[in-house]
Amino acid sequence: MAQRSTKADLSPWDVVALETFCTPERTQSSQWRRSWRAATSWMGGKGASERQAKQEHELRALPEVKLAHWAPEIDWSPAASALGEILECHEEAPVVLFISPPHGGHREVVSQWAEHQGVDCLPAPTVGELAEGSLEWVECLALQHRWAVPALERHFLRNTQGLQGVRELLERALSSRLGQGVIGCDSWTYAYLKHAVGLEGVPVFVLQALEGEQLAHYFAHLPKGGDCPTVYSTRTGKKILSNGGENQQKDVHKELQRLAAHCRGHLGIAWHYWRERLREPTESDAADRSSERSQASPESLWLLDVLAEAELPEDTGxxxxxxxxxxxxxxxxxxxxxxxxxxxxxxxxxxxxxxxxxxxxxxxxxxxxxxAPLSYASVRQLLESRHYLVDPL
Amino acid sequence: MDEQMQYAKLFNDIDSQALITLGVILASTILLTFASQHMLTWLANRLHGPIRFRVFALVPLTRLVILITALAIAVPIVIEPSLRNMVTLLGAIGLAIGFALKEYVSSLIAGVVSAVELPYRPGDWVKIDDTYGEVKHVGMRTVSVQTPDDDLVAVPHLKLWDTAIYNANNGGVSLQCVASFYLQPEHEAGWVRKALRDVALTSAYLKFDKPIIVIAEEKPWGTHYRIRAYPVDPRQQFLFITDLTVRGKQVLSAAGVMPALLPPDAALDSQGTAG
Known part of the structure; x- marks a missing residue:
């Protein structure tokens, strides 16, 4: 693995072709760990979880105001700009796909790109139209110079009627009868439509998976005003994010590498973990430890273990x-x-x-x-283990 | 007197210690066999995919290993394992088998062969004679097959010698299913073929890394269409076929494609045959 050192290398907005997408380091070991944890909790119950350096009852969830400060909504506009740069190199392609996993932001990225470029977004049909197999919504589409579909998953249903519209839409789009288009698509929908409709030869782009170091850089710069909190891991008790140059240390990234591997490098899912698993000490605990941590930042936060809940049992029917x-x-x-x-x-x-x-x-x-974002990793692993069609990310 | 001495030499002196040892071997064999069979079956039933079938395949093999080990320990306690003694003992056993237990022992030997050749393993879907179902247990003498009607059929391993055994998934997770549609001859065959392919493509049970094939065959009474496709899990085969049939009928009916009906004389003939 090449060393990431520059600011550009740490950017999470690297749009790449699907073929060059690679999951972060330790993704496989993260899956084994998840399987092991599922097996131990199956045999020994939830109590058999790993030892924690900090107990959950000593912590409390952050109020909305603090969450909005420390973990505000992801701004997808840099990804839209990165997509725009890539599209400049593919102007001859009638359709370009931008895919991401659930909660991965493809809808927002394509919408923002379209808004920035002044490109019309094609309206999605209603469920009723799809269920009837109506093609009117496709037939009324006129030839445009450029167009966009932010979420292709809204344009089909998996039944014989619901497949006709998206088949007609893609057939028209791929034969350039609609003009040049950019389609945002869920990675699972893409995997299905690749089999059901056929999308061979269409350029497909994705956001490259993030490593722990990139996540650390992103989370450190996420808070409004740029003041980075000091965050500790409840699992190890060690610092995983702090203000200053310490974020460059490898051991600091270890816990965030675990998070990156668990989320398969997807920023959208990692952000949900970050937002929902951040905790602050209870008032009594904070008072007890104020003398110990007098030198530390007043905003010391804790991140709960990423595997601690919302895991799907192995015996799911x-x-x-x-x-x-x-x-x-x-x-x-x-x-x-x-x-x-x-x-x-x-x-x-x-x-x-x-x-x-x-x-x-x-x-x-x-x-x-x-x-749910916090269950996505275990659901994907379960479906893959049972030989269901899974997404390419 | 000499003959009596020779037979006495065949068997060792069975004292109380030997009896206790034999008892312990017998009890351990039963216990180990019982535990291993139940543990492995229990474990396999909680697994999915190829690993399920690998664990199932261990069930008869484990039992065979336990039995051979037990015999290897017990026989030298009962008889002096010399060539002469073994020939005498095997001769006597062969005579008894030849007269009384031929079929039984043949099934036992076929059971050993089945544990090695693996024509069926627990979890496989097999057809032996007229019995189709999932192999639930491969025993010493019989294989237990659970039919879709929930009957448990014990088929002797003896069938292995002279009966064709159809194994639909052969220890894997891919099992082809066929859904049939019988249509009147006047219809647009190309459209029907595409529609039936879409029916398979939109099934929730479909396994995508296997092909979907729609076959049309012309018959005197109309056209016989078959969708050949694979479900994600062999255990979903009847749900998968039902799903394909129900939705296929809906699509064809909505498009005005009529099902084929047998002419009255042919229907009477088929009733007579069934009767």
Whole structure:
């Protein structure tokens, strides 16, 4: 692995061709660790988890105001600019795809690129139109100089009717009948449509996976005002992020490398972990330790172990597995669309969805249920181990 | 008197210590066999993919190893393992088998062969004569096959010698399923073929790294279409075929493609055959 040293090398906005995407170091060992942890908690219960240097009950979640300060929303505009630079080299291609995993930002990146370039975004059809197999929404698309689709996963349903529209759209797009287009697409949808429709020869770009050092650099510069918090790991008790040059030390990056490997290098998912697993000491604990840490930054935060919750059990049944796979392929679905794409009744699908939502495996965003960011890694690993079609990222 | 002495030499003196040792060997063999069979089956049932079948394949092999080890320890305690003694003993056993236990022992020997050649392993989907189902247990004398109707059929290993054994997945996770559609001859065959391929492509159970093939065959009564595709897990085969059939019928019916119906005389003929 080449040493990353310059600021440019630490940038998380490296848009690369899909073929050159590579997962971060220690991704495989992260998967083994996850399997081992699942096996031990299966045999010994949740109590068999690893020893913690700092107990969770000594910490509390950050209030929204602090979260908005320390971990504000990701600004995807640098990725949109990086995509724009890449697109300048592919002006002859009728369609360019930009894919990312769930919560990976492809929608935001393509939308922002389109807004910046003054390019129209094609409207997505309704679920009703897709379920009927209507092609009107494709037929009314006119030839434009440039166009964009921020989320291709909104343009299909996995049934015989729901496939016709996206097939027609891609056929027109690939034969240049719509002009030059940029399509944002969920990586799972891409994997499915590659088989179901065929996307051979289309240039596909992704954000390169991040290593721990890049995550450290990103999180250090994330807070508003540029003041980096000092963050400790509850697992080891060691510092994983701090203000100043210490972030360059290799041992400081070790915990964030674990996080990067666990998230397969995807910034969107790592950011969710960062935001949801950051804790601050309770007031009594802070008072006890004020003398010990008088030299330290007043804003000392803790990061909980990345594997501690929302993990999918190994004995997950077929109904739940099929539901999870279906949600991933569609980039999330509304409840009323579940029975259109699953081989069970709406009642069975809803029961499975409710059960997974109760376990924290699913989360709802804009009325669409999707695999929660903190469960994504274990869900992907489970589906891969059971030979389901998985995404290329 | 000499003959009596010779037979006495065949067997060692069985004192109380030898009896205790034999008892311990017997108890350990039963215990180890029971534990290994149940542990490995329990473990395999909780695994998925190729590793499940590898663990299942260990079940009969482990039992065979335990039995051979037990015999190797027990036989020298009972008889003096000289060439003459072995020939005498094997001759007597052969005579008994030849008269009374031929079929039984043939099944036992076939069981040993099945543990080595692996024509079926627990987890495989096999057809032996008219029995189709999942191999649940490979025993010493029989293989237990659970049919889709939930009947457990014990098939003697003896069948191995003279019966064709159809293994649908052969220790792997790929099992081809076939969904049939019988259509009247007047329809656009190219459209039907594409529609049936889409039916397979949109099934939640589909295994994507295997091909989907739609076959059309012209018959006197119409056209017989078959979708050949693979489910993600062999255990999903009936759900997969049902899904393909139900959705295939929906698509064809919505497009006005009529199913083929047998002419009345052919229907009567088929009823007569069934009766």
């Amino acid at each position: 077929d109904v739940a597995t099929l539901l999870l796979h279906t949600l991933l392929i569609h980039g999330g679905l509304e409840d009323h669309a579940l029975d259109l794409v699953l081989p069970f009744s709406n009642h069975e699908a809803l029961n499975a969805r409710l059960s997974l939502a109760r376990q924290g495996i699913l989360s709802c965003h804009q009325q669409r249920w999707q695999v």
